[in-house]
Amino acid sequence: MICTGAAHGRVLFSVFGALAAMCILAGCSRPAANRVQGYVEGEFVYIASPYAGALKSLNVRRGDQVKTNNLLFALDNEPEKTARDEAERRLIQARFNLEDARKGKRPTEIESAEAQLRQARAALVLSEKELSRQEKLVLTSASSVQDVDRARSTRDQDSQRVAQLEADLITAHLGARSDQIAAAAANVKALAAALVRADWDLSQKHQASPEAGLVYDTLYREGEWVAAGRPVIVLLPPGNIKVRAFVPEAVVGSIHAGDAVSVMVDGAPAPFMGKVSFISPQAEYTPPVIYSRESRSKLVFMVEAVFDPKTASKLHPGQPVDLQFGS
DSSP states (O other): OHHHHHHHHHHHHHHHHHHHHHHHHHHHTSOOTTEEEEEEEEOOEEEEOSSOEEEEEEOOOTTOEEOTTOEEEEEOOHHHHHHHHHHHHHHHHHHHHHHHHHSOSOHHHHHHHHHHHHHHHHHHHHHHHHHHHHHHHHHTTSSOHHHHHHHHHHHHHHHHHHHHHHHHHHHHHHOSOHHHHHHHHHHHHHHHHHHHHHHHHHHTTEEEOSSOEEEEEEOOOTTOEEOTTOEEEEEEOGGGEEEEEEEEHHHHTTOOTTOEEEEEETTOSSOEEEEEEEEOSSOEEOOTTOOOTTTTTSEEEEEEEEOOHHHHTTOOTTOEEEEEEOO
16 A cells, blocks of 8 residues: 555656646747737739720739739720820821911912012002103193092002002911911910820720739739729739738837837748838727637737838738747
C-alpha cells in the first residue's frame, strides 16, 4: 500500500509539472500586445465609358497585369465618328467663309469697277468742257441761260458719279464689314470648340488603363450592349491594396501614422513591411468576428497600413493577416 501511495504521488507530481510547463509555454506564446489580426482590403477602380454602345473589343482578360495607358476595351464608335467628321467639315467651311469675308472682290469684279470709273471720269471731262462752252456762248447771246443750267447739271451728275465709283472701288478692295468679319471669326471659334468636343466624345468610346494594375474582373463580353457609365473592367492597382485591422483602445495610443508595421501572411517565408497610413479618429465596437470574451466589451479603432507597389502586388483582398506594429 505504501508503494502504491508513493507511485500515486509521483503520478500527481508529473501531471502538475506537465500542467505548469503547458502554462509557461502558453504564457510564452501569448501574442504581443501590439500584434493584432487583420485582413487585406482592395480599393477597386471601375473603368467605364460615359457613352453607351456595343462592346466591340475586349483587350484584356481577368488576371492580366496591365501597364499605364494599355488599351482595355473599345465600344462601337460609328455615331461619334460620323459626328466628328461632320464637325470637321463645318469648321473647314466656316474658315473659308471667314477668309472670303476678309478678302475684297474678285479681280475681274475690281477690273469692271475700274473701267466704270474711267468711263465716268471721261464723261465728267466732257461735261466740264460743255459747261465752259455754254458759259462763253451765253455772254454773246448765242446760248440761253437754260442751256447753261442744263450743262451745269450734267457736269454735277458726272462728278457725283465719279465720286460714287471711287468709293465703290475702295469698298471692293476692303472686303466685308468689320462686324461681319467678327461674326465669321466667332463662328469659326465655336465650330472649333465643337470639333474638340466631338474628338473627346470619339476618344471616350475606347478606354485605357489609368495606371498599372491587375485586371480583377471583366463584367461584359464582346458584342454585349453596355449602358452609359456602366463599368466594363474592374482594375486593382497595387497602390490601392492595404491592410486593415481593428486595434484595442488600450493599444491605439502607441500607434502613429507613418509607424512601421510587419504583416505576417500564411505561407509567406517572411513578413511584409509597410507603414501605418490611417488611424480612425472615431471609436467602434469590437466587430462580431472577434469572439474573445476579454475584448468583447472593449472599443477598437480601425488602423490601415499601406505598402510599396511591389510588396502590395503580393497581397490579395480578403486575405487574413497578422499585424505587428513597431520595428
